[in-house]
């Protein structure tokens with residue numbers, strides 16, 4: 001008798017926007033999804049989807065999410081660090097220390113803390129960590145401007161973590177990638193954006209097929225950091 005084990009994807013921020021589309025795509029591909037939102041609620045109704053309450057600037061909540069994975073004896077094939085915040089006015093270049101601390105707490109420190117805690121559950125040679133970055137985290141952004149400094153710094157640091165982790169996990173065969181999704185329709189991106197969350201979700205699935213580790217991706221191509 002053969003036992004079919006479902007692959008599992010852990011995806012942060014599945015309540016709306018890009019994260020919701022990513023979760024829906026993974027469910028359609030037959031994955032079991034452990035997702036998160038700040039409330040523990042998600043509009044996705046699917047037997048294979050469980051949504052945890054997780055606020056990434058709270059260590060206790062991160063530890064509880066990791067404990068859930070341990071209690072379920074789940075092996076993770078995919079971790080998508082999608083959840084993030086953008087607090088600032090898009091045109092303001094000045095630094096506000098409160099914004100800087102809060103943005104790093106979620107987009108960088110909490111994301112790293114969650115990732116490090118989930119590493120023991122990632123299947124060697126068969127798993128992939130995808131960090132949702134941004135063109136606004138890049139050093140090579142065309143027409144670079146001084147606006148959105150807190151968010152840009154938080155994503156640039158996440159990019160460096162991506163490269164560091166890819167090197168560290170190379171021997172275990174665990175891949176680590178960063179993705180620049182472009183400008184995407186969501187609460188964060190607004191409805192004026194030119195891309196749909198489903199396009200980005202498909203690009204994440206594409207990344208799982210024979211792509212090299214340690215790169216920054218955009219529209220299925222490696223882009224410069």
Ligand SMILES: NC(=O)c1ccc[n+]([C@@H]2O[C@H](COP(=O)([O-])OP(=O)(O)OC[C@H]3O[C@@H](n4cnc5c(N)ncnc54)[C@H](OP(=O)(O)O)[C@@H]3O)[C@@H](O)[C@H]2O)c1
Pocket residue numbers: 012013014015016017018019036037038039040054055056057081082083084085106132133134135180181182183184185186187188189190193
């Ligand atoms: N949209 C764009 O144009 C664009 C461009 C470049 C990069 N990105 C990146 O793509 C990712 C998804 O963006 P989006 O546009 O889908 O954003 P969004 O619509 O604002 O959704 C954000 C998601 O993150 C969760 N979240 C918010 N604050 C959180 C916190 N403190 N702790 C844990 N989770 C939290 C939200 O959960 P609740 O519903 O519970 O608040 C929600 O599920 C982000 O990493 C973003 O930086 C987006």
